Amino acid sequence: MRFCITPVTAYQQNCSLLICEHTNKAAIVDPGGDIDTILKAIDRENATPESILITHGHLDHIGATAELAALLSIPVIGPHQDDQFWIDAIPEQCRTFRFPACDSFTPSRWLSQGDIVKVGEEVLDVFHCPGHTPGHVVFVHRNTKLAIVGDVLFKGSIGRTDLPKGDFNTLIHSIKNNLWPLGEQFTFIPGHGPMSTFGEEMRNNPFVSI
8 A cells, every 4th residue: 555645724734645556546534625736646646536534523634525525426434423523513613713614524434443444455444542532533554554643643742632522641542552552663644744653652752652
């Protein structure tokens, strides 16, 4: 599986394309906005989108979801249903954060701990990692040791927990009990900023270092 990262919106949120190298089918992860930019990335990668994967319900990660799903006629998968209140609040989020108006949506499939998602012939494991939001999920591709962690973990930091239904202790538990056991060799794509490895964060991240 290969991937490309396209920062979108004024928040420079990392929208990722996960592409099966056998079929060229792709999943669009967290399309927060800037649909034209996302479509150009898909065209550049010569990929065929088959789904949209959502890590959590914050606007900068889901703003373009409804429009893109309709445009491409593909299903929306995730996050965990505990983030439904965030998805329902998209119009309010747009007004609050001065985003262009976006539509709410209902995912084709909610996700839970232990689920799997397919991208072409590739398989992603799903981990429910609440704390930043209650319904946040992480997608893990074991064959390439890659995790798409949304706003759970960043290089040198962690997701904020001061928004509705965020919880610091829950977030730390999610990282240490769901992510660290995967191993130091795992590389991760965060929701914002540069990639890192779990090993580097275990050693150097002041919030969750061992």
